[in-house]
Amino acid sequence: MENISSWLLYILIANTIGFYLMFKDKQKAKQRAYRIPERTFWLLAILGGSAGVYIGMQTFRHKTKHKSFTIGIPVLIAINIISFISLTVYF
Structure with missing residues (x-):
């Protein structure tokens, strides 16, 4: 159970950072x-922050015209979910 809470904390932090960076980049773009x-x-999305990056994209309407982001980030969300489940089962 301790491993699961450690992984959840890691995922929460990675996604919070992804969301925040999307916000900051949108601000920088406006300025x-x-x-x-x-x-x-x-890199952040690959390391587990894909959901935060995606939610930031939708919330701030940032990078939503980039096909690589609109397709790639949801694919990474699926990969992150599968990886998280695998890690919690095997460790």
Whole structure:
């Protein structure tokens, strides 16, 4: 049970960071300031923050015209869910 709570905490933190970075990047885009690189969002999504990135995309209407994000992030959500279930079963 301790492993599950550790994984849940990790997923919660990763998704919170993903959501926050989407918010910050949208603000920076409006201000025409230096932006957060897209590879940062992809890395975070791969590492378990895909749901936060996706919710941030929808909430802030950011990167929703990028096909790679509108298709890739939902695919990573599915992969993250499968990975999380696998990790909790095997560890």
